[in-house]
Each structure stands twice: as C-alpha cells, then as structure tokens.
Amino acid sequence: MSVRSASVKDVAAAAGVSLGTVSNVLNRPSRVSPATRERVERVMLELGFVRNESARQLRAGKSRTLAYVMLDAGNPFFTDVAAGIDDAADDAALSLFLCNSANRADREAAHLALLEQQRVQGILITPVDADAVALDQVARRGTPIVVVDRTRRLEDFCTVAVDDVLGGRLAVEHLVDRGHRRVAVVGGPTTIGQVSDRYAGARAAWADAGLPAEDLVVVATDAMTVAEGRSAGERLAGMPSRRRPTAAFCVNDLLALGLLQQSIGSGRSVPGDLAIVGYDDIEFAAAAAVPLTSVRQPRHQLGRTAAALVLEESTDPDHEHQQVTFTPELVARASTL
Amino acid sequence: MSVRSASVKDVAAAAGVSLGTVSNVLNRPSRVSPATRERVERVMLELGFVRNESARQLRAGKSRTLAYVMLDAGNPFFTDVAAGIDDAADDAALSLFLCNSANRADREAAHLALLEQQRVQGILITPVDADAVALDQVARRGTPIVVVDRTRRLEDFCTVAVDDVLGGRLAVEHLVDRGHRRVAVVGGPTTIGQVSDRYAGARAAWADAGLPAEDLVVVATDAMTVAEGRSAGERLAGMPSRRRPTAAFCVNDLLALGLLQQSIGSGRSVPGDLAIVGYDDIEFAAAAAVPLTSVRQPRHQLGRTAAALVLEESTDPDHEHQQVTFTPELVARASTL
DNA sequence: ATCGCTTTTTGAAACCTTTCACTGACAGGA
DNA sequence: TCCTGTCAGTGAAAGGTTTCAAAAAGCGAT
Numbered sequence: 100m101s102v103r104s105a106s107v108k109d110v111a112a113a114a115g116v117s118l119g120t121v122s123n124v125l126n127r128p129s130r131v132s133p134a135t136r137e138r139v140e141r142v143m144l145e146l147g148f149v150r151n152e153s154a155r156q157l158r159a160g161k162s163r164t165l166a167y168v169m170l171d172a173g174n175p176f177f178t179d180v181a182a183g184i185d186d187a188a189d190d191a192a193l194s195l196f197l198c199n200s201a202n203r204a205d206r207e208a209a210h211l212a213l214l215e216q217q218r219v220q221g222i223l224i225t226p227v228d229a230d231a232v233a234l235d236q237v238a239r240r241g242t243p244i245v246v247v248d249r250t251r252r253l254e255d256f257c258t259v260a261v262d263d264v265l266g267g268r269l270a271v272e273h274l275v276d277r278g279h280r281r282v283a284v285v286g287g288p289t290t291i292g293q294v295s296d297r298y299a300g301a302r303a304a305w306a307d308a309g310l311p312a313e314d315l316v317v318v319a320t321d322a323m324t325v326a327e328g329r330s331a332g333e334r335l336a337g338m339p340s341r342r343r344p345t346a347a348f349c350v351n352d353l354l355a356l357g358l359l360q361q362s363i364g365s366g367r368s369v370p371g372d373l374a375i376v377g378y379d380d381i382e383f384a385a386a387a388a389v390p391l392t393s394v395r396q397p398r399h400q401l402g403r404t405a406a407a408l409v410l411e412e413s414t415d416p417d418h419e420h421q422q423v424t425f426t427p428e429l430v431a432r433a434s435t436l
Numbered sequence: 437m438s439v440r441s442a443s444v445k446d447v448a449a450a451a452g453v454s455l456g457t458v459s460n461v462l463n464r465p466s467r468v469s470p471a472t473r474e475r476v477e478r479v480m481l482e483l484g485f486v487r488n489e490s491a492r493q494l495r496a497g498k499s500r501t502l503a504y505v506m507l508d509a510g511n512p513f514f515t516d517v518a519a520g521i522d523d524a525a526d527d528a529a530l531s532l533f534l535c536n537s538a539n540r541a542d543r544e545a546a547h548l549a550l551l552e553q554q555r556v557q558g559i560l561i562t563p564v565d566a567d568a569v570a571l572d573q574v575a576r577r578g579t580p581i582v583v584v585d586r587t588r589r590l591e592d593f594c595t596v597a598v599d600d601v602l603g604g605r606l607a608v609e610h611l612v613d614r615g616h617r618r619v620a621v622v623g624g625p626t627t628i629g630q631v632s633d634r635y636a637g638a639r640a641a642w643a644d645a646g647l648p649a650e651d652l653v654v655v656a657t658d659a660m661t662v663a664e665g666r667s668a669g670e671r672l673a674g675m676p677s678r679r680r681p682t683a684a685f686c687v688n689d690l691l692a693l694g695l696l697q698q699s700i701g702s703g704r705s706v707p708g709d710l711a712i713v714g715y716d717d718i719e720f721a722a723a724a725a726v727p728l729t730s731v732r733q734p735r736h737q738l739g740r741t742a743a744a745l746v747l748e749e750s751t752d753p754d755h756e757h758q759q760v761t762f763t764p765e766l767v768a769r770a771s772t773l
Numbered sequence: 774a775t776c777g778c779t780t781t782t783t784g785a786a787a788c789c790t791t792t793c794a795c796t797g798a799c800a801g802g803a
Numbered sequence: 804t805c806c807t808g809t810c811a812g813t814g815a816a817a818g819g820t821t822t823c824a825a826a827a828a829g830c831g832a833t
Contacts (some may be wrong), residue, residue: 104577106819117783122821132781147577152553154819157490157788163550172518173719178509185536189543194550197509197534199522201461206526213500213531216489240441240484318687325723364724381509386662388694388700388725410660443789446823454813459791491789494818776833779833789818796813803806 105146114142156218163231164194165409166214167247167402168207172199172205174353175381176398177225180247181342183402184223191410193220200227208233219240221409223402229292243412246276249292250422257408258422261396263293266287266427267300270348270394271315273429275308279374285358286350287319292325297350297378305379306320316344320354328357335373336365346374346435352384355391359434363389374435390432397425440609442483451479493555499530500745503551503738504584509536511690512718513735514562517584520739521560528747530557537564545570552579558746560584560739568627580749584742586629587759593761594745598733600630603764604637607685607713607731608652609768612645616683622668622695623638623687624656633662634687634715640711651679657691665694673702673708683711683772686699689721692728696771700726711772727769734762 107121114121117190118137123131124139156162162389165188169177181197188195194402196213200207204227211233214222221243229249232406236274238244238256245257282305289295298317305315318334319325328349335343335358347354353376362373369389377384379397404423412418446456451458453472455727460468463475468476479485502525506514508660517536525532535551537544541564548570551559558580563571566586575581575593582594595602619642626632635654642652655671657664665686672680686692692714699710706712706726714721717732741760749755 107821108819118820119785119822120781123782130781135781147573149577149817150553151555153493153496153555154788155553155821157484157488157494157790158819158821160788160821166533172515173512175510178515181536182538183508185538193546195535196503197536198532199518199534201519201522210531213489216487216492218488218490236484239805240486258487294728297776301553325719329723351681355722360723360725360727382662383693383720386666386697388697390697390701444791445789456788456792456813456815457811460812463791469810472811488789491818492791495789495791497791497818571810774814774833776831779829781828782825783824785823787822788809788820793815794813795815796811798811800809800814801807803804 105148110148113141164219165221165356166219168197168198168210170225179398180402183399183408187406198342221233221413243407243409245409257420259405261425261427263296264300266394267297268304269429271301271304274346281314281344282342283316283318285345287320294350296313323351325353327353328354329361332358332361350382352377352379389434392432392435395428395430442485447485451476499555501556502558503533503556505535505547507562513716515738516735520736521743524740533684558750560742563744580746582742582746594757596742598762598764599635601637603731604634605641606766607640608638611683618681620650620653620655620681620684622655633685660688662690662694665691666698669695669698685713687717689714689718729769729772732765732767
C-alpha cells in the first residue's frame with residue numbers, strides 16, 4: 100500500500116537515532132549496542148523498510164551479483180552448467196542472474212550492456228560468437244568475464260572448456276571398436292568452434308584406425324536441435340544401402356535424439372541398423388527409449404569452476420587469466436551395444 | 437584498464453559542455469543540437485563511458501528490468517514459459533533476469549528479497565509454496581507480482597494458469613475412449629496444487645464414464661522427475677497382471693518419459709502393453725522414441741500473458757487483479773494409439 | 774573530580790545520475 | 804525597434820545509502 104517505501108532516514112527518525120546508526124545496524128551490527136540495535140530492527144519491521152540496492156551500490160561501489168549469459172536456456176546442457184554456477188554463487192553468498200541470449204548476437208549484446216551498467220561483480224558467458232569484440236571491451240573496462248564452454252584464441256580471458264577434440268576422438272574410437280567401418284558425423288554449423296573441434300577429433304581417430312577418409316561421412320546440419328536431427332535421419336535413410344553408414348556420431352544429444360526418433364519411427368532398429376553416439380549426456384539421453392551412448396562433459400563442474408574463476412578475478416588484484424580444460428568421458432549405453 | 441569508469445562529469449568536462457547536456461544526449465537526444473550531440477557521443481566512446489545504472493535508477497526511480505523466479509530451471513516446461521516472458525519483455529524494451537529457486541523455499545526467499553531491493557519493475561514467479569506469506573508482503577510494499585502456473589486462493593495477485601482439472605479430464609477421457617478400463621494415475625506429491633487438480637479432473641472423468649473408482653489406481657511419486665517415473669514403472673510392473681493397469685496418466689512429461697523408458701527397457705510394448713499419457717508436451721515428448729501423447733499447455737502464451745499483466749500492473753494506477761486461465765489441449769501421439 | 778581508555782553514536786560528505794526551472798541567443802512579426 | 808516564441812544549453816537540487824573522522828558517553832582507576 101505504502102506508495103513509497105521507507106528510507107533509512109525514516110527509520111532513523113522513528114527510532115530516534117542518527118542515519119549512521121541505522122546503517123551500522125545494517126552493515127556492522129556488532130558496533131551497535133544490543134538495545135539500540137533491537138529497537139532499530141523493530142522499527143524497520145514496522146515500517147516495512149527495504150534497503151534500496153541502487154543507493155547501496157552507488158555508494159559502496161560493489162554489487163553482490165553474478166550473471167550468466169547463456170546461449171540457449173532450452174538446452175539442458177546449459178541449465179546444468181547454470182546449476183553448477185549457482186552452487187558456487189550460493190557458497191559465496193552471491194546471487195546469480197541468468198540471461199538467455201537464445202543464440203542471438205543482438206540479445207547477447209543488450210544483456211552485456213545492461214549487466215555492465217549494473218556493475219555486476221562478474222559475468223560468465225557462453226558467447227554466440229567467441230570472437231565478438233564487445234566482450235573485449237567490457238573486460239577491458241574492468242568487469243571480470245569468464246568464457247564458458249568456448250575457447251578463445253586470445254588469452255585475455257579466463258576460459259573453462261572441455262577438450263572437444265578428445266571428445267570427438269572418444270566417440271569415433273568407440274564406434275570403430277564396435278566394428279563400424281562406415282560412420283556418419285552429424286552436426287553443424289562448423290563455424291561453431293565446438294563443432295569443428297569434435298569433427299577434428301573424429302577425423303583424427305578415424306585416420307589413426309587406418310580407415311579411408313571417405314568412409315567418414317559428414318552430414319551437415321543448420322543447427323543443433325531435435326528437428327535437425329530428424330532431418331539428418333531422413334537424409335541418412337535416403338542413401339543407397341551400400342554407402343549408408345552403420346553408425347552416427349552426433350555432435351550433441353538433441354541431434355542424437357532427433358536422429359534416434361526418426362530412425363525408430365521409420366522402422367530401423369537402434370543399434371541394429373544404426374548405432375548412435377551423442378554428446379553432452381543430458382538427462383534425457385539416458386532416459387531415451389533406447390538409452391543413448393554419449394560423451395559426457397562435467398557440466399556441473401564446468402559451472403562451478405567458471406564461477407570460482409570469476410570470483411577470483413574480481414577479488415584478487417594480481418589475478419592471472421587461466422584456461423581450464425576438462426576431460427570428457429564416454430558413457431556407453433544401449434544405442435551402441 | 438581504467439580503474440574507475442568515466443562518469444557524466446568526466447564526459448561533460450572533456451566535451452566542454454554541462455552535465456545536463458550530457459544527460460540530455462543520453463535521455464532526450466532530440467533536445468540537443470546535432471553538433472554537440474555528436475561531439476558528446478564521440479567523447480563517450482573515447483572515454484569508455486558506461487552509464488551507472490544504480491545512479492540512474494536511484495534518481496529516476498524506475499528500473500528497466502523484469503524478473504522471473506522459476507521453480508526448476510531444468511524442466512523444459514519452465515524454460516519455455518520463460519521464453520514467452522522474454523518475448524514480451526523484449527517488445528517492451530525491458531530486460532529479463534531469470535532466477536532459479538530449484539524447488540527450495542530458502543532460495544526463493546533470497547531471490548525475492550534481492551529483487552525487491554533492486555526495485556525491479558515487476559516479478560513473475562512460480563512459487564514453491566503458493567501460499568507463502570513472503571509473496572504477500574512484497575506485493576503489499578508495492579512490487580507488482582504475477583503468479584505463474586499456480587492458482588492462489590486469495591485474489592490479491594494477478595494469476596496466469598492453465599485449467600488443470602480440465603487437463604486431467606482430457607487425459608483420462610482420451611484413455612477411456614481408447615477402451616482402457618483400468619488406468620494408473622502417476623504423480624505427486626499431492627501437496628502441489630497442480631497435481632491434485634489433475635487428479636481431480638481424472639477422477640471426475642472416470643466417474644462420468646461410469647467406471648468404478650477402484651479401477652483408477654493412484655501411483656504416488658515423491659517428485660516429478662524422470663527417475664521417479666522409472667520407479668513408478670517398476671511398481672506397475674510388479675502388480676499382478678489381472679490388477680495391472682493397461683494405461684497410465686502421468687501428471688508431467690518427465691514422469692511419463694521415465695515410465696516409457698522403464699516399460700520399453702523391461703520388454704513391455706508401448707502402447708500395446710501400456711498406453712501412456714503425459715502432461716506439458718515438452719519438446720522431448722514428441723521426440724521420444726515412442727512419441728508421447730500429452731496434454732499441451734500453452735506455455736509460451738502463459739509467459740507472454742504473465743508479462744503483459746505485470747507490465748499493466750506496474751504502469752496502470754487503477755489496475756485490477758485478474759485471474760487468467762488457459763485451456764489445455766490433448767495432443768494424441770503413438771503412445772496411446 | 775579527573776584522567777585515559779573503550780565503546781557507541783553522530784553528522785556531513787560522497788557516490789552518479791536525472792530533472793527542472795532558468796538564461797541566452799536568435800528569428801520572425803508587428 | 805520591441806515583443807514573442809523557440810531552441811540550446813546550464814546549474815543546482817535531489818534521490819538513499821555508506822563511510823569516516825570526530826564527538827559523546829561510559830567506565831574503571833587514580
């Protein structure tokens with residue numbers, strides 16, 4: 100009801116103390132005698148006092164907030180990363196705001212600008228374009244930034260990522276081990292660093308196994324979604340059977356799930372007619388009707404580490420940028436038995 | 437590098453104009469002559485000026501931000517609702533912050549407190565406990581709040597929800613139509629309003645069909661996750677076959693996916709041995725190996741509407757609280773053919 | 774009473790922006 | 804020439820909090 104909320108001044112007046120004392124109750128309660136502290140606190144409750152964070156921040160200079168600008172809030176991989184960040188933020192008594200750039204550079208830029216204006220303590224980001232110059236500018240102006248799940252050529256950021264070349268290698272080695280000699284690699288666009296790294300690992304493993312390059316078939320997709328996975332499945336099905344791969348490595352689980360669905364739906368058995376390996380090991384991978392073999396990334400750990408780095412950068416004056424790389428792990432399930 | 441970012445004062449000095457002019461460039465560019473405007477803008481760029489949002493907000497009184505406190509960022513249903521909110525916020529040139537309460541009341545309370553201190557323009561929330569008194573207090577102190585996907589007894593909030601009783605009814609009517617005469621209802625805990633409403637609809641439909649109440653079997657779960665769905669499947673499988681239901685209505689899709697997986701994994705066919713209806717129609721429902729029949733909620737629309745309401749409440753002085761209810765819709769797929 | 778010490782409280786300055794009443798300048802009309 | 808009206812730009816005040824030096828109060832010892 101109250102049209103304007105009470106300020107410290109109102110509280111001070113009502114409690115019969117000075118402004119400074121009210122502020123002390125808020126920020127250094129031990130410096131205030133128990134009696135007055137209690138009185139002030141009671142008045143605050145009565146008046147429904149709510150501290151004005153803008154004013155606090157303006158004066159104190161620092162905020163108690165981290166932000167994670169996520170690439171796609173609809174992809175469980177990123178929400179799991181966010182959960183990891185959240186854990187770490189909780190431990191440090193910071194709040195975490197999530198922003199969704201939904202794969203759009205303009206939205207990402209808008210979020211970055213606002214976060215910088217808010218003077219957040221640090222920004223974690225999985226950028227649409229890892230080389231966007233906007234990131235550099237924000238960082239240079241003093242907001243700590245950690246890039247999550249993308250690597251950066253320049254070393255002027257902390258970076259937390261997973262070894263995608265190794266991940267691609269693991270997937271293809273697994274398929275080769277299972278006896279597959281014609282394999283599809285499904286994913287795209289290759290402008291995404293992730294995708295090209297996983298491709299590179301796949302090719303390296305294939306070559307190491309002494310198999311001819313033309314039997315590793317690239318099936319390019321426009322995005323990494325379930326729908327694109329289905330469409331890739333149709334393209335695979337349309338190939339003449341002697342050239343058709345017996346297995347597919349999808350560069351993420353959404354693609355793999357789409358492919359799986361299309362395959363089963365059109366009567367091919369998995370893994371009998373087509374073995375499938377996904378990437379990310381999202382919860383729905385294990386829960387698919389044919390549980391999906393997938394390359395697991397330590398996504399929770401990814402988030403936790405990124406948060407730790409951004410905290411360090413924001414507190415430690417002579418902080419050195421680090422590039423942390425985690426190791427992926429293949430989880431074999433029924434889709435490649 | 438600059439240790440403290442430039443302020444309007446610095447810009448004014450460097451451009452040889454007054455503070456007020458700089459502010460005008462920022463907020464009412466048309467009141468400034470093109471020449472000076474351009475000069476000021478150039479200086480801003482050179483100095484790397486970043487407007488201090490705290491100071492702006494402190495003076496201007498209003499913030500340009502909405503927040504959605506989501507119940508579970510890992511559930512695609514909520515991320516889709518968030519996407520709808522985001523759309524509407526975009527249109528209104530507001531930013532959206534997402535907070536994840538992860539089903540924990542303490543986290544929810546912490547987020548609410550911070551958002552109130554930040555003086556956000558409005559809060560959208562799917563609360564852990566729809567009757568939490570904290571919500572009332574925040575609302576009473578003047579922050580517009582819209583409750584999403586939960587109904588509230590008291591009418592002192594705007595509310596956007598879907599008719600869950602009808603949803604439950606649709607699901608069970610569909611199964612009865614398909615000839616099922618012994619059906620399981622899977623979900624819980626029933627303290628969640630959603631769950632009990634869907635149960636109620638299910639029972640009503642069952643009774644309307646003239647079927648005996650004891651043939652609608654409740655399978656209670658502790659949570660609405662994939663894992664709980666699997667465990668429910670095991671319990672169903674353990675029933676003697678003459679008492680075992682031929683169909684299951686799961687109160688959300690995560691449960692349904694878990695049940696589906698367990699059923700197929702243990703050799704039962706879907707829908708042959710067990711027909712399954714889910715709820716929410718998340719993307720993964722259609723993408724399951726046996727595409728899932730599900731009760732679709734207009735989740736995008738839910739978000740959009742909620743955002744519109746909170747905007748109206750924050751701008752229109754004589755705003756009346758509204759309770760908007762959407763109608764769910766059954767999407768029949770292979771899991772109940 | 775006075776001194777020296779600690780604990781508690783005070784008051785004013787500072788943080789950065791926006792707002793608004795106001796001044797100057799300048800053009801056109803009478 | 805004088806008046807009126809527009810357009811650009813100015814400068815001070817205000818917004819709510821924190822900080823910090825300094826004042827006040829309390830207290831035990833002399």
